[in-house]
Amino acid sequence: MTAALEVAVTRRIGEFELDVAFTVESGITVLFGPSGAGKTLTLALIAGIISPDDGTIAINGEPVTDVARRINVSTQERRIGMVFQDGLLLPHRTVIDNVALAVRQARGRHERRSLARGWLERVGADGWADRRPGSLSGGQRQRVALARGLVGDPALVLLDEPLSSLDSAVRRELRALIRDVLVSSGVPAVVVTHDAEEADELGDAVIEYHDGRVTGRRVVARPDTPAPPSAETDGFGST
Amino acid sequence: MTALVPHSWLNALGIPPWIWNPLSISLRAAAEATIVVAVVGVALGYLLAKGRFPGRGAIETVVSLPMALPPTVVGYFLLTRLGGPGPIRDAEIRLIGHPLTFTFTGIVIAQIVESFPYCLRFSRSAISGVDPRYEQAARTMGLSRVRTALLVTLPLARRGIVAGVAMAFGRALGDFGATMIVSGSVPMATTMPIALYNAVFYGSHQQAIVLALVQIGVALAILLGVSRLGKVRPW
Numbered sequence: 254m255t256a257a258l259e260v261a262v263t264r265r266i267g268e269f270e271l272d273v274a275f276t277v278e279s280g281i282t283v284l285f286g287p288s289g290a291g292k293t294l295t296l297a298l299i300a301g302i303i304s305p306d307d308g309t310i311a312i313n314g315e316p317v318t319d320v321a322r323r324i325n326v327s328t329q330e331r332r333i334g335m336v337f338q339d340g341l342l343l344p345h346r347t348v349i350d351n352v353a354l355a356v357r358q359a360r361g362r363h364e365r366r367s368l369a370r371g372w373l374e375r376v377g378a379d380g381w382a383d384r385r386p387g388s389l390s391g392g393q394r395q396r397v398a399l400a401r402g403l404v405g406d407p408a409l410v411l412l413d414e415p416l417s418s419l420d421s422a423v424r425r426e427l428r429a430l431i432r433d434v435l436v437s438s439g440v441p442a443v444v445v446t447h448d449a450e451e452a453d454e455l456g457d458a459v460i461e462y463h464d465g466r467v468t469g470r471r472v473v474a475r476p477d478t479p480a481p482p483s484a485e486t487d488g489f490g491s492t
Numbered sequence: 493m494t495a496l497v498p499h500s501w502l503n504a505l506g507i508p509p510w511i512w513n514p515l516s517i518s519l520r521a522a523a524e525a526t527i528v529v530a531v532v533g534v535a536l537g538y539l540l541a542k543g544r545f546p547g548r549g550a551i552e553t554v555v556s557l558p559m560a561l562p563p564t565v566v567g568y569f570l571l572t573r574l575g576g577p578g579p580i581r582d583a584e585i586r587l588i589g590h591p592l593t594f595t596f597t598g599i600v601i602a603q604i605v606e607s608f609p610y611c612l613r614f615s616r617s618a619i620s621g622v623d624p625r626y627e628q629a630a631r632t633m634g635l636s637r638v639r640t641a642l643l644v645t646l647p648l649a650r651r652g653i654v655a656g657v658a659m660a661f662g663r664a665l666g667d668f669g670a671t672m673i674v675s676g677s678v679p680m681a682t683t684m685p686i687a688l689y690n691a692v693f694y695g696s697h698q699q700a701i702v703l704a705l706v707q708i709g710v711a712l713a714i715l716l717g718v719s720r721l722g723k724v725r726p727w
Contacts, residue, residue, distance in 0.1 A: 300628075300632055301631075302628050302631070302632075327631070328628070328631035328632055329631045329632075329633075329634045329635055329636055330634075332634075333632060334632065335629065335632035337625070337629060341625055341626060341628075341629040343626060343629070343630070343643075343644060343648075344648070345647045345648060345650075354630075354633055354635065354643065355633035355634060357634045401633065405633065405634055411632075
């Protein structure tokens with residue numbers, strides 16, 4: 254089976270050096286570790302927002318980054334969805350416009366908005382479709398950001414600390430929603446968090462980061478999930 | 493050139509030709525200059541803000557030069573380039589049959605050169621101030637660079653861009669030195685500042701006061717408009 258994501262990269266920023274390798278096949282994989290460990294940098298490399306110094310990244314077996322072969326597929330062509338820490342919804346656009354703009358698979362405005370509305374319903378945000386992001390709470394914005402990350406039929410969705418700016422009650426509520434929506438969508442996901450409880454509640458597999466290195470990985474026992482988590486067990490580690 | 497509004501309307505409103513003719517020329521020339529300045533200035537402002545190429549600083553310095561130069565120097569340069577012997581005047585004669593100096597088009601060109609730096613610098617600054625993470629988010633949504641610029645960057649920078657365009661319009665409307673030298677004060681290219689100068693020069697102080705008050709009114713309207721744009725809640 255082709256891996257959803259294969260990462261083996263190095264990147265130096267000042268004194269900090271990221272040097273990681275791991276593989277994700279399906280389900281939700283959490284990158285867990287303290288702040289400054291390189292988790293968000295890894296997501297930025299996967300998304301193509303920045304380039305590695307060396308290494309390769311492949312999505313569904315297709316290389317999107319390969320420094321040696323000078324392959325660097327642009328961010329917009331990588332078919333990834335991304336949920337940022339503070340949502341980063343476009344403030345000058347309505348909620349439905351924010352989601353509809355991310356639709357890649359439909360051409361007409363009506364079809365795009367219809368798909369967007371469907372995803373807003375799935376995340377419980379259809380009631381705010383015509384509002385501007387500035388009028389939403391943090392939790393509401395992250396629901397919309399989740400819909401925006403998934404509406405474009407992505408091959409992979411990346412979530413960068415999606416709950417870190419929310420209070421604990423909203424976090425618990427959204428954790429369950431994010432897991433339900435990601436599992437039901439079937440889109441492989443990589444979630445970054447520094448919260449151990451969140452890692453266990455969200456993830457099927459957890460990859461532990463420390464100081465720019467992968468220091469361990471584990472599978473999360475989940476009685477409600479029939480199939481075992483899919484992160485490859487021997488295809489990761491520091492390069 | 494002056495028939496922006498039928499003369500019968502002006503007569504009915506009691507606006508004499510010595511006000512309306514230069515005012516309409518000023519407004520029309522400034523509007524045409526501002527359209528060119530807005531399109532080219534915002535595009536170049538975007539390139540300077542986002543591009544990474546050698547010579548960016550040199551380009552910005554050269555096109556900003558009219559901000560620091562006396563307008564008469566700009567006017568003299570344009571007069572000698574557009575109207576003096578040389579390949580530019582030869583091309584003008586080949587294309588339109590006469591040089592651009594002492595024409596309406598000539599004053600539009602003078603106002604473009606004079607007002608361009610204001611639009612460019614305001615736009616570049618506003619575009620540079622857009623949080624790049626919004627652009628990164630747009631790219632992860634599948635938007636190309638061009639769509640990201642049109643749908644994300646420019647709308648987010650719109651207040652600064654609109655302020656720059658308004659300042660450029662005001663600068664074009666108020667230009668005297670460059671316009672005077674390029675137009676030569678011929679009737680079809682007499683703008684409000686030139687009409688005021690002529691009124692003072694020929695001792696028509698009543699007309700001069702009225703022309704000055706009209707220009708003060710237009711300038712106040714522009715500044716109030718810019719001020720309101722600055723106070724509007726962005727989204």
